Each structure stands twice: as structure tokens, then as C-alpha cells.
């Protein structure tokens with residue numbers, strides 16, 4: 219098991235992320251059938267997988283990325299947080315015309331930074347349906363942050379159906395996904411506890427904002443399956459370590475809308491890198507990660523046992539309702555592991571439009587079924603360069 223400095227490798231643990239490295243990349247977008255929540259549905263995949271492969275760049279290189287669009291609609295790949303020429307930024311209609319079905323667009327730019335970033339489609343809801351992954355950029359010089367293990371921890375909120383259906387629901391009825399609204403009974407008990415004046419004022423404040431305290435972050439589990447590195451809590455992403463090692467965890471929130479409170483009970487996290495910038499280490503027990511944010515932390519598990527990485531949906535604590543997502547870290551025999559998914563029971567969607575999977579051949583299909591049935595993670599067609607990880611499952615010595 220290579221255990222060099224952090225910058226040397228993004229190791230894939232059990233269920234880890236496939237990595238492509240170098241300075242030339244070919245990414246192809248396809249519509250595929252996939253099973254994330256347990257029901258087969260459609261996804262937009264990068265090189266056959268969701269999330270796509272991690273791209274490992276090196277500061278100082280000029281990278282060339284050919285993006286081939288085999289989706290039935292226009293796309294554009296955006297390099298989130300990357301300093302680059304404007305016409306390489308990938309937002310269709312703003313910085314370039316977009317990549318039409320069947321076309322390949324070549325991105326080419328110098329890499330002028332290092333650290334943790336991510337990339338995603340900047341077209342419609344393509345990102346939410348699978349077009350996203352991590353960028354890990356090795357520094358040109360000696361890395362400031364030293365670690366024996368290095369894992370990407372990508373958080374996302376997967377949706378089986380079409381995000382357009384959800385958007386439509388919300389436009390017609392803003393509280394469509396609000397299942398825990400306060401009742402007259404709660405009002406009366408609040409009055410009993412806090413008095414009429416304070417309770418009325420509190421209600422008035424919310425009404426004045428035209429908001430509902432139970433609707434801060436919706437939809438939640440009824441629409442989403444929360445994923446860590448593309449896996450559900452039950453699938454339990456696991457990263458290995460040996461007791462005493464410094465383990466770098468690169469948290470990236472690629473969710474469409476969910477914020478999480480991240481913690482690893484039993485371990486202090488030293489935040490060492492934020493939104494692509496090295497920082498003076500800040501020890502925390504927990505941090506909140508919002509959409510599109512990245513936080514790299516160092517943990518140093520000393521016990522030979524499994525630790526769980528929790529990424530709890532942010533309003534969970536606040537409102538004591540839907541729990542959030544995510545997975546874990548394991549020792550070479552024990553592990554960092556997936557925490558509670560605790561999906562709120564699925565409230566049936568009357569209109570199931572957008573679910574299920576029926577594939578149309580894309581512009582590059584030659585009649586054969588190019589689509590990859592990528593169940594779970596990492597069984598794509600073109601996932602080159604899978605990094606060595608510990609072969610043995612956690613605990614299976």
C-alpha cells in the first residue's frame with residue numbers, strides 16, 4: 219500500500235473513487251441506467267459512472283480535457299474554483315456556446331493552483347443527475363500538508379426522478395415537501411412554555427420572512443438519497459488507515475441543495491485547507507459544509523477500530539427531523555465508515571414522471587447499448603487508473 223505524502227496519491231479505499239491523472243483527459247457524458255436508492259433509474263454519467271472519475275492534476279501543468287457530449291441535450295463542464303481563462307470556464311451561453319449532442323469540446327488551460335476543487339456540468343439539472351466529481355491538484359513544490367492517507371469524501375444528494383418535477387412541485391406549492399409543519403397543538407404548548415407574547419412574536423417573525431421553520435431545507439429524504447462517494451449509507455463507503463496515521467479527508471459538497479454537519483465521533487478534525495486554500499490548522503469537532511464548499515481535514519485515529527464519518531443534514535439538529543447522509547473511515551483492520559442515512563420514509567410522489575430508466579441511443583451509439591449499467595460505483599467503461607487500496611474488507615483480517 220503506497221503511503222507517501224498527501225500530494226502523491228488519492229488512494230481509493232473500499233468503494234473508493236476511480237482516479238484519472240496526467241495532463242490529458244477524455245471525459246464522455248452518457249445517459250445510463252443506474253441504481254442508487256434501490257430503484258433503477260436514469261443518470262448522466264461521466265465515463266460511465268456517477269460520480270465521475272476524480273481528476274488528479276499537477277500545479278504548473280497545462281491540462282487538456284476533451285469533453286464528449288453523448289447526452290441528448292447541450293452540456294458544458296465547469297471547473298469549480300479553478301483560476302482559468304474565461305472561455306474555458308464552461309458555462310453555456312455565458313462563456314462559450316455549449317457542447318451540443320455529439321460534439322467534443324476541448325478545454326485547455328494552465329493549472330495555477332493546488333488543492334481540492336471539483337467539476338460539474340453547468341447546464342440545467344445535469345449535475346444533480348450525475349455530472350460531478352472531484353479535482354485534486356498536487357502542489358508543484360513540497361506539499362505543506364502531510365498525510366499518510368488521502369481520501370476524497372464527496373457528498374451528494376441523489377434524486378431518482380427528474381429534478382424538473384420537483385421544481386414544478388415547488389413552484390406550484392412552496393411547502394409541497396414540508397411534512398413537519400407546526401400545528402395548533404404545538405402553538406398551544408409553545409404558549410404554555412414561553413407565554414403568548416413571545417410565541418406570537420416568534421410566529422410573526424417567521425411569517426414576516428414568509429418562511430416556515432420546518433421548511434429551511436426542503437425537499438429532504440423524501441426526494442433525495444444522500445450519497446458519500448457515490449454510495450448510500452447502507453453501501454457504506456470505507457477508507458482504510460493504520461492506527462496513528464495522519465489521514466487527509468477532502469470533503470466536497472457537490473449536492474444540489476443540501477448542507478451537512480460533518481463529524482467523526484471520537485476524532486478531532488484539523489481543518490487544513492478550505493475552498494482550495496491551505497489554512498493554519500483549526501481543530502474542530504464538527505463543521506458545516508454548504509453546497510459547493512470544500513473542507514480538507516486531517517484526522518489521526520489512534521485506535522484499531524472503525525470510526526464513523528457523519529454528514530448529517532443541517533436542519534436535522536435544529537428541528538429534530540429528517541436525518542442526513544453518509545459514510546466512514548476504517549483502520550487497515552478497522553474503518554472510517556458510513557453514518558446514518560436514515561432516509562425519511564419516501565412520501566409517494568403521485569407523479570412519478572422522470573423515474574425509471576429507458577435509454578435512447580445517444581449520438582455516439584452505434585445501435586449497441588453503450589450505456590453502462592453501473593450499479594453501485596466504479597463499474598464504468600472507461601474508468602482508468604484505479605488506485606490500489608487495501609483489498610481486504612474492513613475487519614476481515
Ligand SMILES: [Cu+2]
Nearest residue numbers: 296298338510
Ligand atoms: Cu460550481
